[in-house]
Amino acid sequence: MQQPGANGKLEHRTSLRVRYAEVDRLGTYYNSRALEWFEVGRTEIMRAHGMVYTQWEEQGYMLPLVEAHVNYRGRAQYDDLLWLDVSMEMAGRASLKFSVRITNEAGEAVAEGYTVHAIVHPDGRPIRPPEWLLQRFE
Amino acid sequence: MQQPGANGKLEHRTSLRVRYAEVDRLGTYYNSRALEWFEVGRTEIMRAHGMVYTQWEEQGYMLPLVEAHVNYRGRAQYDDLLWLDVSMEMAGRASLKFSVRITNEAGEAVAEGYTVHAIVHPDGRPIRPPEWLLQRFE
């Protein structure tokens, strides 16, 4: 069962395997793939906390990225199993921040970073976050 | 100036450079990238023949893929300049076929293949191809 973490953060751990398509000629993951993996982490932390993202969009809330940051810490090769430790918190009144730390099975750091998302109406206008979201961080 | 080719085919040549992101750990392009390059070829043959694809969608015509085929012929590395020789023809009454041959600067084969596309209304229903399209193949 997922519980809110301390300090108004939700937390979740998920995993994925590195695909052949994701590895470049240096034998490690191509840099932009970290952002695709962060997206997998966001999808799964929202599902784990009962806020499946497809339902956000059905209810008229969208979460476009405003900012992304990645620190590359180590290599990850084809077929490696990676852990994604994801946290989710409010960042100001109408933004969400997801932080992700990726490690391999040996516990070595692969990448870490974050994305900041506006909470907007499908027409692009910033809107007040829904109550069901705010309650989860209390 | 682009001219219709023989046999009801339109033809066009375009080029692109292999991105680092597109190369896998064997040092050649990852297989699915061929289909992304075919898409670049389709975009450019339609532009060259006065049928910019964004205008198709604005007029209510969509071209979802029905079938794709690729024969992998040779390697292509990061930063290689590739030639795409593209042809476009009707395939039956409501389908389009694009064929693509990719070669490197030395004229060596890299890949060839084709995609077949339905011509549909945005609701997914097959529709009669527009007159301006049919005229181009006469």
Place this chain on the structure above:
Amino acid sequence: MQQPGANGKLEHRTSLRVRYAEVDRLGTYYNSRALEWFEVGRTEIMRAHGMVYTQWEEQGYMLPLVEAHVNYRGRAQYDDLLWLDVSMEMAGRASLKFSVRITNEAGEAVAEGYTVHAIVHPDGRPIRPPEWLLQRFE
């Protein structure tokens, strides 16, 4: 437990979730993604039958694609859970063929197709398939 299927085919079923990154502006998976999913299917059928692909490369066998074919059968949206039914068989004396059928949770067809792979030495030279491979198809 995985068993060889009839007719010298190995079979395996795996699943994956559609990523946001994989969906285009029509709300369904972008066409080249089918080939990336086929790759996931190949990785997992080989693991299930005790032939992890990283070990192939360590032993000096590589499986470059010679040919790929996809028939697009239906839509798949962000976060859909997809089933991949994969089979693996010899295709001639030094080639392997993997066939994949992708369906959604409702059992509806999403895509199907195949890839054909040469069995080569890292220097590109075709080589005799290893005994441990041939035995699996007997």
Place this chain on the structure above:
Amino acid sequence: MQQPGANGKLEHRTSLRVRYAEVDRLGTYYNSRALEWFEVGRTEIMRAHGMVYTQWEEQGYMLPLVEAHVNYRGRAQYDDLLWLDVSMEMAGRASLKFSVRITNEAGEAVAEGYTVHAIVHPDGRPIRPPEWLLQRFE
């Protein structure tokens, strides 16, 4: 002819067209694509200043990413022509920083950010930057 900019920075402008594959279901580029476009910018600024990146690797220098940052400023749709204004400078004694600003044909901001790269030997060991690189920033 490319000239070094002020303050030890090299500068270059290049362009690219948004591919259909790069647009998500919101009709704008998927977030990780910005990093792939930054890579195109790096490739072209190095070529423009006589330092083709394939030659770096041939001479035993590699530029793995240490850090990446993107600020998402606006939408970019399929077939939009984008400008990439790239700059390149030393960041400390053994690191390079590339900054990229992406705008559309109307001059509107699409994204901006940077990547920081270590300069390393193929075995991963940090090495002194080559003289031909340092001279370009004098």
